[in-house]
Amino acid sequence: MIQQNAIGEISGIIPKERLFLALEDRYSYSYDASFGEYLPDIVIQPQSAGEISELLKIANKYRIPVCPRGSATSLSGGPLPVEGGMVLDMSRFPHKLVIDRENLLAIVSPSVITAEIHRKAEEAGLFYPPDPGSSHVSTIGGNVLENSSGPKGLKYGTTKEYVIGLELVTPQGDIIRTGGKTVKNVTGYDLTRLICGSEGTLGVVTEIILRLIPKPKARKTLVASFPSVIQSGHAITNILASGILPAAMEMMDNACIRAVEAYQPSGLPVDDAALVIVEVDGHPAAVEEEIADCGRICAERGATMVRVARTDSEREDIWKARKLVSPAITRMGPTKISEDATVPRSRIPEMLERLEQIRDKYKLNLVVFGHAGDGNLHPNIITDKRNIEEMRRVEDAVGEIFEAAVSLGGTLSGEHGIGTLKAPYMEMELGKAGLDMMVRIKKAWDPNNIMNPGKMFPKPGQTKVRLLP
């Protein structure tokens, strides 16, 4: 509970129409797109870095947890107020989106929706590649703090590759700038990179400078289906080994294909075990040659169907079907546990095999889709949190998914972040000394641990994911 004195001081800074204390208002901020519900004590919609600075000074004085929140599409519990306290609703922060054509930059406020940046950049003949499946809903602030990516991560990298400057309110309430507008900058430690992917644990971002690139001249997309998931994995690794670097390479298993067709019929082949989408971009002549080569490799690896989109509208239909996977599979059961364990590209077929074994061992409804070209698979377990016995099996299966990814040289998270669910496994990937170094950085930045506590770092003795109270 927040002390009355603190509420009094906050009311002196924030007008009452942007400050919420009523239970029904606070409930709206108690969940995100992941798992679990936690009620905040107070919700605030700040309108300037100055206001946030004052709020963080109060939070430090009264030791109030502060949880920044964008559109709450996090799949790892990032914005959840797990220890109560103050939610800062950054989706209502004033919108700013300036395209600097001369310097190939976009200067944006954290509340801007990612798809809006795509649109404005393309209007100027430019391109902002990171494209999470949630890009029509999620904020760029959330994308930066989760270091999100999406299908185009394969060729173009993740959000952090495009963030070259930030304005940040530190946990002490200082307003600092990191990086800037220059593409080159080696002045001191790279704080910009440290903040990217820090999940709101190091401060509140109030402005972002993004690097843009020229828009590719041509794009071609194909869809291929396979009689087995493992064969689709081999096709993916063979395309990469052939020297072609597609802009995107996605896969979905039969359960995902069927879920999409049941949700919104999209003409996908429902009888095959897996489907792969490949997109190449660049010079028109190279694109024609590369898409033909990708089609040939798929056929050699046993594809039963290879179809190249002939028009922009056919291409858009393929991507629309891919974007429907996440909403479609949520209809398969009341609870969805979404993971994003990632392996080196060459280990994709082995990871797919391990996932099949885990599904059979724990007898769970485990479906797989994802950005397979960069090794970033999304195993999703469709379950029901009211079924205690099944949830115990889910907890063990999730642990084994992480162990499989790390043992194949991969990582706990390729893009969704650690949040609350993966924290117990941090030491497994980083080792004791590696994790300790991160804990020390957090303590130096935020000695009172006010910024988004309960995220990223395991509690003492916590070694396993706990989905049940």
Ligand SMILES: Cc1cc2nc3c(=O)[nH]c(=O)nc-3n(C[C@H](O)[C@H](O)[C@H](O)COP(=O)(O)OP(=O)(O)OC[C@H]3O[C@@H](n4cnc5c(N)ncnc54)[C@H](O)[C@@H]3O)c2cc1C
């Ligand atoms: C259907 C669906 C599809 C998705 N597809 C993808 C995908 O393809 N790739 C991918 O990477 N992710 C994907 N996601 C996950 C999610 O959309 C991303 O993590 C996204 O970046 C979150 O943005 P948000 O605005 O919703 O932020 P939130 O979920 O509100 O917050 C995310 C994190 O950022 C912090 N934060 C937000 N704003 C600020 C700020 N201004 N300052 C400091 N901290 C801040 C929060 O505290 C939290 O830790 C998907 C989610 C859904 C529901």
